[in-house]
Amino acid sequence: MSATIDTHSHDDDHDVHHHKETFVTKYIFSQDHKMIAKQYLITGTIMGVIGVIMSIMFRMQIAWPEQPNVLFEAILGKWAPDGVMDADIYLALVTIHGTIMVFFVLTAGLSGTFSNLLIPLQIGARDMASGFLNMVSYWLFFISCIIMISSLFVEAGPAAAGWTIYPPLSALPMAQGGSGMGMTLWLVSMAIFIASSLLGSLNYIVTIINLRTKGMSMTRLPLTIWTFFVTAILGVVSFPVLLSAALLLIMDRSFGTSFFLSDIFIQGEVLHYQGGSPVLFEHLFWFLGHPEVYIVILPAMGLVSEIMASSSRKPIFGYRAMIASILAIGFLSTIVWGHHMFISGMNPFLGSVFTFTTLLIAIPSAVKAFNWITTLWKGNLQMNPAMLFSIGFVSTFITGGLTGIILGDSALDINVHDTYFVIAHFHLVMGISALYGMFAGIYHWYPKMFGRMLNKNLGYLHFWITAVCAYGVFFPMHFIGMAGLPRRYYTNSNFPLFDDLANANVIITIFAIIGGLAQLIYLYNFFSSIFFGKKAEQNPWRSTTLEWTAPMKHIHGNWPGAIPHVYRWSYDYSKPGHDDDFVPQNIPMKEGEEELQH
Amino acid sequence: MTALLTIIIVLFVAVALWQMVKIFDLAQVGTSNTQVADDNDNKINGYLMIGFLIFIYVITILSFWYLGDLPLMSNAASAHGPELDSLMIISMVVIFIVQTITQFLLHYFAFKYRGEKGKKALFYADNNTLEFIWTIIPVIVLAGLIIWGLFTWNDIMNINEDDDPMVIELYAQQFNWKARYSGGDNVLGKANVRLIDIDRANVLGIDEEDPNAQDDVIVTELHLPLGQPVVFKMRSQDVLHSAYMPHFRAQMNCVPGMVTQFGFTPTITTAEMRENPDMVEKVKNINELRRDRKEEIEEMGQELVYEFDYLLICNKICGKSHYNMQMKIIVETQEEYDAWMKEQKTFPNSLN
Numbered sequence: 013m014s015a016t017i018d019t020h021s022h023d024d025d026h027d028v029h030h031h032k033e034t035f036v037t038k039y040i041f042s043q044d045h046k047m048i049a050k051q052y053l054i055t056g057t058i059m060g061v062i063g064v065i066m067s068i069m070f071r072m073q074i075a076w077p078e079q080p081n082v083l084f085e086a087i088l089g090k091w092a093p094d095g096v097m098d099a100d101i102y103l104a105l106v107t108i109h110g111t112i113m114v115f116f117v118l119t120a121g122l123s124g125t126f127s128n129l130l131i132p133l134q135i136g137a138r139d140m141a142s143g144f145l146n147m148v149s150y151w152l153f154f155i156s157c158i159i160m161i162s163s164l165f166v167e168a169g170p171a172a173a174g175w176t177i178y179p180p181l182s183a184l185p186m187a188q189g190g191s192g193m194g195m196t197l198w199l200v201s202m203a204i205f206i207a208s209s210l211l212g213s214l215n216y217i218v219t220i221i222n223l224r225t226k227g228m229s230m231t232r233l234p235l236t237i238w239t240f241f242v243t244a245i246l247g248v249v250s251f252p253v254l255l256s257a258a259l260l261l262i263m264d265r266s267f268g269t270s271f272f273l274s275d276i277f278i279q280g281e282v283l284h285y286q287g288g289s290p291v292l293f294e295h296l297f298w299f300l301g302h303p304e305v306y307i308v309i310l311p312a313m314g315l316v317s318e319i320m321a322s323s324s325r326k327p328i329f330g331y332r333a334m335i336a337s338i339l340a341i342g343f344l345s346t347i348v349w350g351h352h353m354f355i356s357g358m359n360p361f362l363g364s365v366f367t368f369t370t371l372l373i374a375i376p377s378a379v380k381a382f383n384w385i386t387t388l389w390k391g392n393l394q395m396n397p398a399m400l401f402s403i404g405f406v407s408t409f410i411t412g413g414l415t416g417i418i419l420g421d422s423a424l425d426i427n428v429h430d431t432y433f434v435i436a437h438f439h440l441v442m443g444i445s446a447l448y449g450m451f452a453g454i455y456h457w458y459p460k461m462f463g464r465m466l467n468k469n470l471g472y473l474h475f476w477i478t479a480v481c482a483y484g485v486f487f488p489m490h491f492i493g494m495a496g497l498p499r500r501y502y503t504n505s506n507f508p509l510f511d512d513l514a515n516a517n518v519i520i521t522i523f524a525i526i527g528g529l530a531q532l533i534y535l536y537n538f539f540s541s542i543f544f545g546k547k548a549e550q551n552p553w554r555s556t557t558l559e560w561t562a563p564m565k566h567i568h569g570n571w572p573g574a575i576p577h578v579y580r581w582s583y584d585y586s587k588p589g590h591d592d593d594f595v596p597q598n599i600p601m602k603e604g605e606e607e608l609q610h
Numbered sequence: 611m612t613a614l615l616t617i618i619i620v621l622f623v624a625v626a627l628w629q630m631v632k633i634f635d636l637a638q639v640g641t642s643n644t645q646v647a648d649d650n651d652n653k654i655n656g657y658l659m660i661g662f663l664i665f666i667y668v669i670t671i672l673s674f675w676y677l678g679d680l681p682l683m684s685n686a687a688s689a690h691g692p693e694l695d696s697l698m699i700i701s702m703v704v705i706f707i708v709q710t711i712t713q714f715l716l717h718y719f720a721f722k723y724r725g726e727k728g729k730k731a732l733f734y735a736d737n738n739t740l741e742f743i744w745t746i747i748p749v750i751v752l753a754g755l756i757i758w759g760l761f762t763w764n765d766i767m768n769i770n771e772d773d774d775p776m777v778i779e780l781y782a783q784q785f786n787w788k789a790r791y792s793g794g795d796n797v798l799g800k801a802n803v804r805l806i807d808i809d810r811a812n813v814l815g816i817d818e819e820d821p822n823a824q825d826d827v828i829v830t831e832l833h834l835p836l837g838q839p840v841v842f843k844m845r846s847q848d849v850l851h852s853a854y855m856p857h858f859r860a861q862m863n864c865v866p867g868m869v870t871q872f873g874f875t876p877t878i879t880t881a882e883m884r885e886n887p888d889m890v891e892k893v894k895n896i897n898e899l900r901r902d903r904k905e906e907i908e909e910m911g912q913e914l915v916y917e918f919d920y921l922l923i924c925n926k927i928c929g930k931s932h933y934n935m936q937m938k939i940i941v942e943t944q945e946e947y948d949a950w951m952k953e954q955k956t957f958p959n960s961l962n
Contacts, residue, residue: 363763
């Protein structure tokens with residue numbers, strides 16, 4: 013594309029050699045995208061550990077309801093009198109688990125890490141368009157994490173209205189303890205998080221549009237960059253709507269407005285609210301909430317596409333179709349939010365429209381899945397841990413995605429809405445899948461981040477235990493949901509009707525505990541390899557993309573000399589006419605060689 | 611006791627994991643010390659992929675075996691239920707065909723094309739025919755499902771006034787349900803939470819002056835006459851609730867500040883459902899499980915022997931006791947219903 017701008021060649025020397033960095037500017041208030049990526053990753057990891065511990069605790073409550081447990085007593089303190097988990101804290105754990113995993117781990121931790129690491133390196137740029145904004149974005153994220161964590165220690169308990177925080181439950185402290193100070197902190201934390209996300213996204217968009225190196229046309233971009241690009245656009249389009257919802261909710265809570273509240277009688281008194289509608293909040297929330305699902309899954313798709321091609325030693329199959337489906341998913345994801353609200357009381361006609369758009373989104377998703385499978389066909393698959401997680405991603409994406417056909421169908425949704433069927437569906441299709449994408453990315457780009465290799469055998473162990481447990485937890489959950497068990501129940505023992513599901517719930521919890529513990533293998537591998545891992549070679553996976561041409565030792569500006577120019581797309585693996593089974597993007601075309609990608 | 615057992619199991623698993631980590635860690639020493647997969651890794655993981663494919667199939671079969679009777683997916687007790695169930699079954703069949711094939715291809719390819727030194731992959735970047743095929747097939751299948759789904763949805767949601775449905779209000783509050791029958795005139799009296807007068811026991815905020823309210827009847831157990839179309843008008847006084855009646859394939863949120871609605875026609879009485887062979891077996895199974903937990907259940911103050919009843923349960927997070935917000939539904943013959951209704955107090959008589 014002729015619009016590609018090469019702004020950097022003249023200030024190469026200036027950028028590279030002049031910095032004398034202090035500890036603070038290098039490790040804390042760094043403006044270097046590679047350091048910021050690591051900061052995002054480690055913060056996201058810590059939040060992830062908290063989120064997973066919470067899930068294991070509430071799973072234990074579901075499996076062994078109201079049984080005393082020293083673990084609860086130790087961790088929950090006053091919220092577990094005599095070791096029995098309190099019903100309020102159960103809802104709070106569910107709520108904060110969802111919030112942390114969706115926003116702090118799979119949005120900031122995944123997208124923040126890899127967009128920052130890979131955008132400048134893969135498009136051939138010295139750094140992000142604005143290093144300063146990038147730093148501000150990370151520190152805003154950090155502050156929002158601190159606020160979210162501190163909300164756990166509030167006297168009346170953290171937010172407990174579900175991660176979707178539907179008012180009036182989230183608006184009225186009389187309705188629920190967690191809707192007091194805990195909810196205020198939740199809203200403040202999310203508002204700051206959104207600001208962080210917006211700054212990050214704007215930076216990604218500007219960088220991708222303006223700072224591609226010479227020859228890096230849009231149709232030569234690795235799919236990772238395409239997904240980061242569409243993700244950032246989705247974030248910019250939809251996150252402000254959640255911000256407005258949060259601000260209006262703050263007004264309703266603190267300043268007596270009635271945006272979302274009307275006709276409420278609670279604890280013996282009539283409240284003054286009149287004319288608002290909780291359904292309005294649901295629209296605003298899901299206008300972000302649904303694109304959010306794709307903000308989570310798209311970067312994972314990009315990482316997986318890249319790793320699959322590299323590990324299969326084959327071009328990604330249907331590069332153009334992949335881009336088209338990324339764009340189609342991006343567009344459609346903004347017009348399907350209503351499928352979360354089929355039974356919210358909105359006009360049934362609207363339900364029909366959203367059924368239509370929702371099932372449409374299955375088409376580009378199916379195209380992607382088939383393209384990944386075809387990429388494996390007749391490949392020379394290098395079974396590195398990153399590749400295993402990529403294959404695992406496709407597997408859970410298919411299993412979880414297929415049940416979307418049921419949930420997206422308004423008629424069928426009537427009976428499985430808000431049951432465990434939904435939990436099984438979205439955990440597989442966006443939770444586990446995105447997590448697999450993130451793990452795949454970490455195993456693949458760890459050498460780039462830390463200059464050392466992760467231990468592959470621990471990686472295998474990590475993958476196989478996680479893979480078995482992920483299915484062990486979420487597959488039976490579909491059936492529990494189809495038996496009608498509602499989600500977010502502290503215990504099911506008040507419904508003898510569901511007594512025959514109790515054993516399945518115990519099995520699920522055992523899988524969850526083992527799966528959670530398996531992550532310790534990964535944590536050990538991750539942190540010990542930073543110091544003791546084997547030193548990485550220049551291009552350990554023999555990949556074609558530009559980041560592997562940059563020196564392994566991190567320097568400001570990424571490349572010591574001029575930025576490499578790009579002469580081909582990023583998927584010249586096993587191309588006939590070349591001795592090696594990969595041709596890096598910065599290798600000029602041979603005479604008579606054709607660019608075969610389209 | 612269970613808790614202690616759990617902790618011991620967890621500890622053992624943790625120790626076992628740690629040992630494995632150590633073994634794997636040590637196994638590194640002496641080998642080539644590269645952290646990139648070699649032929650041996652490719653082979654082992656290739657075979658494990660086939661193992662995993664079998665695992666997915668096995669867990670599918672086991673789930674069907676132990677959890678597949680899905681009493682809430684068969685024996686629908688409402689007129690629209692069977693149609694919805696057949697749509698569900700068709701969708702499930704489509705899903706399981708696609709799932710079985712795609713998972714097979716994915717894992718089999720991962721096994722079949724596992725890397726070997728010196729092998730070269732096929733440079734195969736694109737094929738428009740293939741892309742077209744797997745765009746068009748989902749389009750056709752989904753078009754079918756969408757059209758069927760939309761017809762079903764419209765059937766369910768558009769309440770046919772010609773059927774002369776009986777109007778019943780479902781009223782939700784933290785943490786219980788009430789139902790208000792509209793009486794002989796089939797019109798509910800006006801109501802608003804601002805009219806609630808706890809001292810006079812006007813807990814639903816009904817306008818005492820409204821003539822339509824005079825024959826209204828408020829109850830805490832929902833009785834429905836067999837075969838009579840019903841339309842529920844739903845209100846909530848505090849937070850969002852969701853009226854979920856799984857056996858009738860019915861669900862709708864109750865939203866403070868507005869009235870939502872859902873209608874259906876009950877087709878199976880409670881007594882008939884109790885004698886349904888599937889239900890008999892399910893209840894028998896549940897009661898066996900309950901006998902094993904006898905002490906625990908008696909401690910909770912529940913009756914040991916479970917007898918089937920239709921339920922209305924809350925399915926939208928609504929606060930601390932969300933997990934125990936339910937109302938019994940009884941479907942009975944018209945005569946039984948009339949006899950029951952005769953015993954209920956009308957709204958004016960229920961006031962203090």
